Amino acid sequence: xxxxxxxxxxxxxxxxxxxxxxxxxxxxxxxxxxxxxxxxxxxxxxxxxxxxxxxxxxxxxxxxxxxxxxxxxxxxxxxxxxxxxxxxxxxxxxxxxxxxxxxxxxxxxxxxxxxxxxxxxxxxxxxxxxxxxxxxxxxxxxxxxxxxxxxxxxxxxxxxxxxxxxxxxxxxxxxxxxxxxxxxxxxxxxxxxxxxxxxxxxxxxxxxxxxxxxxxxxxxxxxxxxxxxxxxxxxxxxxxxxxxxxxxxxxxxxxxxxxxxxxxxxxxxxxxxxxxxxxxxxxxxxxxxxxxxx
Amino acid sequence: xxxxxxxxxxxxxxxxxxxxxxxxxxxxxxxxxxxxxxxxxxxxxxxxxxxxxxxxxxxxxxxxxxxxxxxxxxxxxxxxxxxxxxxxxxxxxxxxxxxxxxxxxxxxxxxxxxxxxxxxxxxxxxxxxxxxxxxxxxxxxxxxxxxxxxxxxxxxxxxxxxxxxxxxxxxxxxxxxxxxxxxxxxxxxxxxxxxxxxxxxxxxxxxxxxxxxxxxxxxxxxxxxxxxxxxxxx
Ligand SMILES: Nc1ncnc2c1ncn2[C@@H]1O[C@H](COP(=O)(O)OP(=O)(O)OP(=O)(O)O)[C@@H](O)[C@H]1O
Ligand SMILES: [Mg+2]
Numbered sequence: 001x002x003x004x005x006x007x008x009x010x011x012x013x014x015x016x017x018x019x020x021x022x023x024x025x026x027x028x029x030x031x032x033x034x035x036x037x038x039x040x041x042x043x044x045x046x047x048x049x050x051x052x053x054x055x056x057x058x059x060x061x062x063x064x065x066x067x068x069x070x071x072x073x074x075x076x077x078x079x080x081x082x083x084x085x086x087x088x089x090x091x092x093x094x095x096x097x098x099x100x101x102x103x104x105x106x107x108x109x110x111x112x113x114x115x116x117x118x119x120x121x122x123x124x125x126x127x128x129x130x131x132x133x134x135x136x137x138x139x140x141x142x143x144x145x146x147x148x149x150x151x152x153x154x155x156x157x158x159x160x161x162x163x164x165x166x167x168x169x170x171x172x173x174x175x176x177x178x179x180x181x182x183x184x185x186x187x188x189x190x191x192x193x194x195x196x197x198x199x200x201x202x203x204x205x206x207x208x209x210x211x212x213x214x215x216x217x218x219x220x221x222x223x224x225x226x227x228x229x230x231x232x233x234x235x236x237x238x239x240x241x242x243x244x245x246x247x248x249x250x251x252x253x254x255x256x257x258x259x260x261x262x263x264x265x266x267x268x269x270x271x272x273x274x275x276x277x278x279x280x281x282x283x284x285x286x287x288x289x290x291x292x293x294x
Numbered sequence: 295x296x297x298x299x300x301x302x303x304x305x306x307x308x309x310x311x312x313x314x315x316x317x318x319x320x321x322x323x324x325x326x327x328x329x330x331x332x333x334x335x336x337x338x339x340x341x342x343x344x345x346x347x348x349x350x351x352x353x354x355x356x357x358x359x360x361x362x363x364x365x366x367x368x369x370x371x372x373x374x375x376x377x378x379x380x381x382x383x384x385x386x387x388x389x390x391x392x393x394x395x396x397x398x399x400x401x402x403x404x405x406x407x408x409x410x411x412x413x414x415x416x417x418x419x420x421x422x423x424x425x426x427x428x429x430x431x432x433x434x435x436x437x438x439x440x441x442x443x444x445x446x447x448x449x450x451x452x453x454x455x456x457x458x459x460x461x462x463x464x465x466x467x468x469x470x471x472x473x474x475x476x477x478x479x480x481x482x483x484x485x486x487x488x489x490x491x492x493x494x495x496x497x498x499x500x501x502x503x504x505x506x507x508x509x510x511x512x513x514x515x516x517x518x519x520x521x522x523x524x525x526x527x528x
Contacts, residue, residue, distance in 0.1 A: 171382075175384055178380070179381075181344055182442075183368065183396045184364075184366075184445065
């Protein structure tokens with residue numbers, strides 16, 4: 001394989017994993033923007049989405065219905081998680097919230113281990129469209145589907161937040177919750193909706209990811225979850241375009257490091273980026289230096 | 295219009311409001327004057343439902359709103375211009391005004407009120423596509439007032455609208471408050487600027503460290519020696 005072809009292949013790999021990170025990062029960033037909470041259980045929603053769809057596919061259900069139900073299931077889980085675990089702590093300290101979120105993550109991982117065992121399971125990939133040929137490069141369908149679906153969802157989300165009344169409510173709650181209340185905005189509903197959208201996107205990410213890697217396990221969500229979190233911080237936590245940009249940058253860096261430097265070093269470098277970012281530009285690439293909420 | 299009865303509000307151990315009662319009558323400008331930390335903002339936040347009181351009652355047109363969530367209070371006809379304006383800095387002026395009408399469904403009515411706000415504050419119309427964060431303090435105050443009016447409230451609460459404005463602008467703002475009131479909106483005004491507030495208020499209360507110590511008409515309180523020495527520098 002020539003160097004140029006190899007490089008293009010890596011770019012495609014980077015776009016693929018980058019779009020997964022971006023989808024997950026969107027949930028992190030939206031929830032942070034509105035509830036000022038880092039939902040560390042967010043990565044595990046990918047895993048829940050993957051298992052839900054596995055179980056449904058194994059019943060012989062059509063993939064479209066299985067996917068839809070998995071997304072709804074994850075959205076319901078996100079909604080419940082907020083109501084049960086985070087809402088009662090809304091006035092508590094940030095550290096209590098953080099610990100609760102970490103606890104929630106373990107709860108999800110361990111319950112799924114209990115039900116499905118810790119052993120990885122094969123996932124019946126269902127994206128079987130013709131491969132795309134670009135000269136000597138062949139792009140398999142799950143790769144371009146992942147990219148197209150992710151980009152479409154990001155565009156839809158952006159339009160939703162920019163144009164709809166609920167989207168405007170989300171933006172105003174993110175900027176000043178008290179003032180939003182004075183406008184007559186139902187903050188509880190707005191936070192619930194944010195969790196529903198964020199976890200729904202994570203479910204999609206989980207299903208796309210499983211189609212590409214075809215092996216799932218109860219801990220499959222933690223590493224992509226953490227990387228998506230780094231992507232959100234990199235782009236500027238709270239910023240929607242930031243999460244997308246951060247996701248793609250991170251996916252690209254990780255892939256290129258794996259291909260050209262060392263696959264062992266890839267994760268180290270990703271974490272190094274987080275540390276450097278926090279030291280030199282904590283607000284992220286597109287983040288505003290928002291004042292800390294007291 | 296608005297009745298506050300035996301209201302007590304606490305922040306943890308601190309009792310910020312210690313059993314206050316007051317009434318705002320239909321169609322009037324009523325003012326609560328008091329120094330820093332008297333509990334003015336706490337009272338306003340409690341009426342709007344941002345803080346829940348320990349005890350006491352708040353009645354809006356004889357309906358008990360003490361336990362009503364904040365978003366419903368707005369649709370019941372009570373809007374607030376908060377302390378320090380709190381405009382949405384990252385939204386445009388027009389978006390801020392639209393957010394003011396969040397609880398309303400009547401598209402035509404909203405357009406009509408938007409027109410009225412722009413007629414009242416022509417500077418907002420000139421800058422309607424500009425981000426609210428780029429406005430001057432006075433313009434932000436006008437935006438915050440316009441935004442609250444977009445809810446088409448029966449009663450408008452204003453928390454220190456004069457804060458940080460030049461004397462000329464303060465005059466202008468108070469002229470507009472009187473005008474809004476004359477057009478039929480009841481006003482509850484909270485101020486440290488006692489002189490200006492008492493000059494336009496029909497009735498007034500003095501709030502001191504969480505208690506109401508004096509009440510009367512605006513004129514009466516402006517003449518009261520205790521008010522003069524404490525709040526009017528006289
Ligand atoms: N969030 C809070 N937590 C604890 N104490 C508070 C809080 N907000 C206000 N207080 C206290 O409650 C009392 C009343 O404060 P409030 O803001 O209502 O006064 P104010 O009359 O509006 O003052 P100012 O003129 O400075 O705006 C003060 O002693 C203040 O320190
Ligand atoms: Mg105050």
